[in-house]
Amino acid sequence: MCFNATASFVGAGIVLTAGVGSLALVRDKRQIPFATLPLIFGLxxxxxxxxxxxxxxxxxxxxxxxxxxxxxxxxxxxAWALFPLIVPWSVWFMERDPRRRKLLLIPSWVGTILFVYMMYQVLQPAIQVSVNGGNLDYVLPGFSPGILAYPYVFATCIAPAMSSYRYVVMVGVGNFIAMTIAAWMNVNDYASIWCTFAAFLSIIIFLHFWHERRVEGRTPTGSPPRDPVGAT
Incomplete structure (x- = not known):
């Protein structure tokens, strides 16, 4: 976490546990990318x-x-390259509604373009981190987070909010709230603070797979696949 080493390690343990639990509940290989998100957050x-x-x-x-x-x-x-790439594509990959899948391609490609740009930024040698007001402040020379926040939010918040699965929508909404709180708390330490809040959204991801398994268990054998649109 952005506060101290102990909090970071405890948080990592909780989130990694949610990740292991999510993967254990997966029954469709198309859900694997989304289920791995808590493991990435935990790491x-x-x-x-x-x-x-x-x-x-x-x-x-x-x-x-x-x-x-x-x-x-x-x-x-x-934080800045992988998340905007994997979040929208993982949501697209497991989406069953054809109309929503087409719409999800928009934030997914926005995230891909942002990934390519941020990969270039990551190669810059002057990146550093220091302690600022009790939080970690990551500095990228020539980097404009205010401008890049728009495609970043579109890829990591709007994409999940476009899903037909209730808990996935909650991840998108919760992520947007986390970003807003992080920006309000401290602009300089924004990335570190947001990643702390966003990591615990992994618990919602676990709840998504737990809920899907419960619904699957209530579906009679031989019944057609459940339509996720408007799923509760």
Whole structure:
């Protein structure tokens, strides 16, 4: 998490558990990408915990709390490049309604374009992270988060909100609320704060698969596949 190493590791454990549970409930291979999201979030939180340990060690030795390197670049890659790519495509991949699948291609390709652009940004050597007001502040030179927030929100929030599955819609709405709260709390530490909130949306992802298994268990043998449109 953005607050300290202990919180990051505890959060990672909770989210990773949700990820394992989600994968265990999967019965359709098209759901696997969406079910892996909690595992990616959990790994992301674990990486931030390691970053906190390194920064705390610098503080104990009287050094300036500032880091750079491959692990910092990897954190930024996951947060700003991978999430806008995998979130919309994972929703599209498991969507059964043809009309919604066509519409979901729009945020999915927006996320793909953003992924390509952010991959270029991640290759810049000057990326660093420091402690700012008790939170982690990731700095990307030449990066304009205010402008890129629009395609990012479109890919990571609007795409899930377009789903025909109730809990997936909740992920999109919850993600938008998390982004809004993070921006209100601190603009400089926005990415780290949002990723903390968004990670716990993984619990909703687990609830989605748990709900689908319950519905599947109530469906009589030989019945046609349930239409997810308007599913509750």
């Amino acid at each position: 992301h939180q674990f990486m931030e915990g390691v970053t906190w340990l390194k920064l705390d060690n610098q503080a104990r030795h009287g050094e300036v709390q500032c880091l750079t390197g491959y692990d910092v670049h990897l954190w930024v890659l996951i």
